[in-house]
Amino acid sequence: MDVGTALIAQSHRVDLSPTTAIVWALWLLVGFAGIFPGIVAYMVWLERKVAARFQDRIGPNRVGPFGLLQPIADAIKLIVKESIVPRPADGLVHLLAPVIVLASAFLTLAVVPFAVGLVPIDPPSGLVYLIAVSSLSPLGIFLAGWSSRNKYSLIGAMRAVAQLVSYEIPQVLATIPVVLWAGSLSLVSIFDHQAKFGWNAFTPPGLLAFAIFLIAGVAEVNRTPFDIPEAESEIIAGYHTEYSGMRFGLFFLAEYLGVFAISCVATVLFLGGGMPLPFSSFPVNLIDGSVGSYILADAILLAVFLAKVLLFIFAMFWVRATLPRMRIDRLMNFAWKYLVPLCVLNILFAAAWFEVVVRPGRIEAGRWAVGMIGVGLLTAAGVQLVFWANRKLAAAAPIDADWPAVGAARGG
């Protein structure tokens, strides 16, 4: 195991050598400008197919076999459509908004370790970088709604930003336990830690953090049941009402790129990246320094990584096909009254888990069992406490406290 983990832990320092230039050029031109948008295009195809199956339809099947050329047809359609900008709009900001949102989605992928050595960059503060660039998208969304000079756009944007900032807090706080155990903000170190101690999702505080991260992640990419910002039945299409043709296409691309990015990040942080087994550093310990062993291990890691990402993506499609939209007051309540207190408690549980299991430096069966039972009970008690307190407080408040208009309508 030591060989493998030593190989993962590469230096954070980068030299601007010709080799680096070639690797970076490959990442930028093949990865970011080619493969990732391609994955996104076929995610859209997959979503249409999956949603169709859920609704007892066939889905796209006209363009190419199984409708596989549908994304290309869609792209052509978007390009040859007229791009309409409303007269009173702030033209420059209207153009800037989708660019910001798309850039934010692209930048998040720069620190994701797909396999050993297969990471664009690994700065020491990778996770803060990731959170920082993903927090750019609310700004772009606000600008989109504001610059359109459309009431529905503006309302949609304000709602979207309120929702995004509310769910960003639990999402960020849920990553603290992971950082605490790995002792580093670098995503490669976090992967490394899980090679030694098992996947983070297989610890009680890690499981709770994982659940919170997923919920908040779905809210961060504005998907059902958190799609208030683009609630078609109330506010047309929210912040992108006034976007047509390719400009709308950019928002669309950014949304699916966001889904892909959040799935990748969840995989790396909680599901041990590309490792197929929870408590074994299996493909990583194959690496003995030879090129062949690297290729073999990376092929396994990459395949498993993509399978896990696909699982997340499918789960998001499934949720979208199943659940209706949440009401906005409940949505905000859930973030601030349930998720944030849970996250804060979870940090303390994570510290307890660190003391019991991680502190000795390697996983020991006895301490692990003690941790699973002790910290597990603690975490369960914490979840119970937050839900109990919320029920108690909600029961004490009048029945229509959270929706005065309804109460007034009934009482009046």
Add this chain to the structure above:
Amino acid sequence: MVAHNYVFVGLLLLVAVGFALAPLALVALVAPRKRSPTKADVFECGVRTHGETWVRFRIQYYIYAIMFVVFDVETVFLYPWAAAYGSLGTFALVEMTVFLALLFAGLAYAWAKGVLRWA
């Protein structure tokens, strides 16, 4: 150097902006362009727009934004603490518990005053 990592980030930013603007440039070449006053109107369900768009919003949004800033700053303190926790003793845990309790008191105050209620 560590900072050289961010050369890649800069390049990626350029690629992302280029990736966004290139299809828009293509659109400007290929797509039809027929302007009409009705088409350039804002779309509000087909009804002519009435009154001012950039209206005054409720204070509620601002409160959520303030809470967001406060908790965001908190996470900035939490990240280095979490990264350094392994090499620190119990004192660090106590200190962070106090810090979290302070923040939580703020949240509880907002909760008790009812500003967390979206109406």
Add this chain to the structure above:
Amino acid sequence: MARSLFLAIAALGLLAALGTVLARNLVRAALHLVAFFFCVACLFVMLEAEFLAAVQVLIYIGAVAILLMFGIMLTRNAATAEADLSGGWRVPGVIAGLCVFAALAFGINNAVSPSGSGAWSAIVARPALEPAEGVAWKAERSRAIDDMPRVVGEQFMTRYALAFELAGLLLTAALVGAVALAREEPAPGDSEPATAVEAEAAVGTTP
């Protein structure tokens, strides 16, 4: 190379700052401010303080800019919110700006760099990163750059423990203050519309 990059970023930052002051539209002014924050983050990266750079983007662009935008949407006439450059507050504004500038210039000028010389007076060559034998602080510096978050955390918990708790207190005070100021005292009969129609109307006018 590094110097010309620095000059370019600094020039962009100054332009963005000018844009903030001169923009007529408040949202556009805030957008220029965002550009300025971004330039500051770039400067942090150039100083090898990448953790600070990420924090700068996270807090200032991700959070404070949103707060500013929401603040602008709170103003009474956000639509016609054009900065009034000829009002009665022009002279006091200029005086206040000059005072801040003087204070900053005085502070920076009197700061002493590690080499003992004044901040402006000498350009100190950046020491090599590789830890040399017998030079303890070079190893320390190398670690601080390679593992900045951890070093910052250790400093928070030891040397700056009190400041850290005070920061927590300040954050709580900010939150409590904002809540206390912004909360609308529900006057009887005022907040709750009597009929469903009024409720609808109220919901309609206050999005």
